[in-house]
Amino acid sequence: YGGVGLPMDPSLKTQPFWRISPLLVRKNGQKNSSSWYMTLHQIGRHRLFVSRFRAESLRPGQSIHVTKASGYWQRVRDAIDLAVVDIPARDRSRSILAVAADMDGVILVAEHDSDPNQMIALQREIEAVGGTCLGIIYNTVKSMPGHSQHNASG
Known part of the structure; x- marks a missing residue:
């Protein structure tokens, strides 16, 4: 299928189905967005993508909130052929x-x-x-x- 491509915006430019609370504040004072905790890569030039939630990046006191996000899942359908969500x-x-x-x-x-x-x-x-x-x-x-x-x- 080809190599793993560069990281992509896992939010697909819409409201994602996950939210992290509270957001991590970097040393420069900026907050990591909830998208920072998800990786998304295209494989080769196919409509095959892999993603992984970076749970190991969560700090004590942070939690994951999963919500309904129909717009997000429609973007997924538009971008790929098959999604398996674990x-x-x-x-x-x-x-x-x-x-x-x-x-x-x-x-x-x-x-x-x-x-x-x-x-x-x-x-x-x-x-x-x-x-x-x-x-x-x-x-x-x-x-x-x-x-x-x-x-x-x-």
Whole structure:
């Protein structure tokens, strides 16, 4: 596909779906925008982009606020062919409820021994905010060798 391109504006020149509070103030007195915490790069010259939230850049006392942002997600649709959005687990974050209605569909990933009633309840929560639950993947893998997980709250 090609190399990783230069960093791009992750806000896509519209109101993004995330906000950091409070914003970090640099030594020169300027505040980092919420966009500073997200990286976005085009791969080659294709409509393939990768992004990553820089949770490791958060300082004690800062938090991530995820909100509905239909305009942002429309810009994403206009710019790329397929977006896969990885949201923290519902027991760690309410982010899924903020973005579900803006997604074309939601696929839940659950541990193999998850309570089916909890999954049905989560499906109903997603549908109650206007989202569409496409299905559930039951994951039997506990961890991947050599892979560390990053925790972010929303």
